[in-house]
Amino acid sequence: GNSVTQMEGPVTLSEEAFLTINCTYTATGYPSLFWYVQYPGEGLQLLLKATKADDKGSNKGFEATYRKETTSFHLEKGSVQVSDSAVYFCALRTGGTSYGKLTFGQGTILTVHP
Amino acid sequence: NAGVTQTPKFQVLKTGQSMTLQCAQDMNHNSMYWYRQDPGMGLRLIYYSASEGTTDKGEVPNGYNVSRLNKREFSLRLESAAPSQTSVYFCASIAGFGEAFFGQGTRLTVV
Secondary structure (H helix, E strand, O other): EEEEEEEEOOOOEEOOEEEEEEEEEEEOOOEEEEEEEEEOOOOEEEEEEOOOOEEEEEOOOEEEOOOOOEEEOOEEEEOOOHHEEEEEEEEOOOOOOOOOEEEEEEEEEEEEEE | OOOOEEEEEEEOOOOOOOOEEEEEOOOOOHHHEEEEEOOOOOOEEEEEOOOOOOOEEEEOOOOOEEEEEOOEEEEEEEOOOOHHOOEEEEEEEEEOOOOEEEEEEEEHHHH
């Protein structure tokens, strides 16, 4: 079956540090890949996505590149801010629009200190 | 622009009581999901509905039932609540390429 593995957290950084959160996946077919972010007390919201190999998703200074050869979709940001403190989830979806299931990783807690 | 609306936001139940969590979306999506989120466990899929009139079990369906009432609404029912069902429950509506739109969550405590 499909699965997503994220680097274990929590991750603690100082403001303006470089961020990488690793994500690898196992899937049949050609999945779409996503990063979601969850701020305290809220539901998840989409951060970025990539739907085919070598696509780069980007949003709010975050980037991730769909690497089919290494089955990876690592999240990066060049300079984190305190407001980036949240839980980050990597996810994938295979199948068609009506029946592809969304599979999440276990989440990585990021804390950024001033 | 409501998106996904979940009710209630908080609930405390006694062991053995029943309740229904409501979810409605206004984005005309076919697929809707119910997840539970526990500390250190990420999101676990309880049930999902790929389209109106269909429902399927996810990873952790035991103790739950669902109803896809129409295209907009997907409810989750706990028939006899147990302390192990204390969790935060999220409903999500899924767009064509798999982008998920989440509700604000229901924080359920079973005592």
